[in-house]
Amino acid sequence: VEQDRDLFSPKPYWKEFRFDLTQVPAGEAVTAAEFRIYKSRGVPGHANSSLHISIYEVAAQHSNRESDLFLLDVQDLRAGTEGWLVFDVTAASNHWSVDQKYSLGLRLYVETDDGLSVDPGSAGLLGRRGPRSKQPFMVTFFRASPSPARVTRAAKPPRRRQPKKSNDLPHPNKLPGIFDDVHAADGRQVCRRHELYVSFQDLGWLDWVIAPQGYSAYYCEGECAFPLDSCMNATNHAILQSLVHLMKPEAVPKACCAPTKLSATSVLYYDSNNNVILKKHRNMVVKSCGCH
Template sequence: MFQVVQEQSNRWSLTCSFLDLQTLRAGDEGWLVLDVTAASDCWLLKRHKDLGLRLYVETEDGHSVDPGLAGLLGQRAPRSQQPFVVTFFRASPSPIRTPRAVRPLRRRQPKKTNELPQANRLPGIFDDVHGSHGRQVCRRHELYVSFQDLGWLDWVIAPQGYSAYYCEGECSFPLDSCMNATNHAILQSLVHLMKPDAVPKACCAPTKLSATSVLYYDSSNNVILRKHRNMVVKACGCH
């Protein structure tokens, strides 16, 4: 596999950079995995350098072979057997904002809803907790899982890791709307204030998860691309 780095005036003449090589036997079947990371990195930095890839198939004695005759049909193949590229991009973490002082709520007309009232609307006995606004509330934190550190790279092909995130922080009363608290968490927090030794605080946990795709070898040494559910934390809340 080569990366096309320059096209000559003669449209049949190309300057290519070597990327990867695989040696196959005539009876081999299944997916062919080629590492094109160097080309991908180049294209990310300089988009105008994306002139495509070039695949060559040769016999052991150096004779060129039509890839189609070797079973590489490209876009002519059934959709489930067409070539594809697996890439992984890690987003830059967004800056963390410092907590602001809580502004007093304006009185509004009550909305018709099945949700329990927010904690800061409840009267009286909870005034003693209003001085703790500086605490770190329940939110999402950065967590990068490295498959290399886990010792999984002998069977995981790509990605080498991913941003999984995790949830951590206080779920103390009052539970603001930004904490995505459940009705049960609101009630549990109320009971905790009255009986702190008997009932714990609500817990900070994922409220929304998303899937991520992993390319790996199965027990029969086949290459499998599978989307695994509930791998990435998208949002956190109090439960």
């Protein structure tokens, strides 16, 4: 169960989550962890505006002042974005696995380009009031655990929070490297679409292809390393394969970067009887890429 500071509360608005860790043996080493929350389209009419979503670990609580927060991850996206958002919360999970008394939860903030606080619910971020299939959850991978992945849902009611002293939050664009499309582990680019122009002349096909002379086919390339971000369009199988790869890299490869959506292209050409044919060929253009 999460706690909110919403439109009926003083700014800045936030949403907070706590997790039941009673089933996690103390002292296990965390290899990686991610927090997933579903975002709907939000308030109509602002689909093209930008939102900056920050997630913090609640590091300490105080009776006479605001809680200490530790920045974990930030995402910059369009307000009209819809789908699962994935945040790297490995650092927080490491703290919690050492001693569960440090498990004070995660706090999520939403801001505009101008630094104005936005109610997470109004921005389309679904919590426990959303459909069961779209409720937020956390996945943690333990190196020593017999089970490679654990899913922990928000369960415990959070403790009472004191009002935040200041409305100032670190703006995502001021954080170096947050929006670089490279994986932090090895500096390689993450899975994405790349330009590829196919020239029918270079292929020697212009003796039977009339038009076009060529077309942009694109191709997919990049790393599919855990944690798989929302921009990687990862399948559930790819997420699990990535987790198992962390445990047994010599036995199981990483997920592969491949097309997730393809579209057709029309080609005018001569057939074997020298008839002029206009045909739409399926699966000729890569529209999007993802980890499989």
